[in-house]
Amino acid sequence: SGEPTHGDFPGAASVWWKWTAPSNGIVEIDGLRSGFSASHQAGFYEGSSFADLTTIGRLSSDGSSALPVRLALTRGRTIYIAVETQASPFTRDGSFAMNFNFTAAAPNDNFNEATVLEGKNLNVSGTTLAATRENGEPTHGFSPGRASVWWQWTAPNDGTAEIRTLDSFSGRPQIAVYLGTTFSGLTSLGKRSLGPVTPLFPLGFNVKAGETFR
Numbered sequence: 001s002g003e004p005t006h007g008d009f010p011g012a013a014s015v016w017w018k019w020t021a022p023s024n025g026i027v028e029i030d031g032l033r034s035g036f037s038a039s040h041q042a043g044f045y046e047g048s049s050f051a052d053l054t055t056i057g058r059l060s061s062d063g064s065s066a067l068p069v070r071l072a073l074t075r076g077r078t079i080y081i082a083v084e085t086q087a088s089p090f091t092r093d094g095s096f097a098m099n100f101n102f103t104a105a106a107p108n109d110n111f112n113e114a115t116v117l118e119g120k121n122l123n124v125s126g127t128t129l130a131a132t133r134e135n136g137e138p139t140h141g142f143s144p145g146r147a148s149v150w151w152q153w154t155a156p157n158d159g160t161a162e163i164r165t166l167d168s169f170s171g172r173p174q175i176a177v178y179l180g181t182t183f184s185g186l187t188s189l190g191k192r193s194l195g196p197v198t199p200l201f202p203l204g205f206n207v208k209a210g211e212t213f214r
Helices: none
Strands: 011-020 025-034 040-046 054-060 069-073 078-086 096-104 115-117 151-154 159-163 174-179 187-193 203-207
Touching (some): 025 040, 025 054, 025 078
Parallel strands (some): 115 151
Antiparallel strands (some): 011 078, 025 096, 040 054, 159 203
């Protein structure tokens, strides 16, 4: 009693799954397809009861909601998936299938899990594929961002540090350097954005031995 309809049409019968993200990453669900004479629709939710469910996506095997459901999830976040038969005199209950793919984010996706760098002359590479943004995280350039990865480096000596270049195979990455141990206490030391054909100008900042930068 109280179960919502999981698509654009009244439903006749449903089955449910519960899934918890094992790490930060992106889950993509698509390709809902039904067996002979059957037609199904799927709803994707967060919440702990019918009364407080929040719809985060829908799919239909008849093509009315065919776009993939793509969700950026943090570790431990739980979603519920319901698939139901569309109530129609022209369809019946039957088998169905859909594609479910999870891509884990890089291990330095979160601020508190930044990859530790050591040394004076470093070459660093990474990816924001399947990365997420955290609550309270600042914007690291001059445009809103969708995903980020983090490093931290402790200066071995007093002096000046410089990030010289940033190459990207796709997208328009942004970088920033901070002092601080929490989002609310970060002090920005500079930001840079990479254009589609424009190299990144060097980002320089003064350092003191023992200071940790992110």
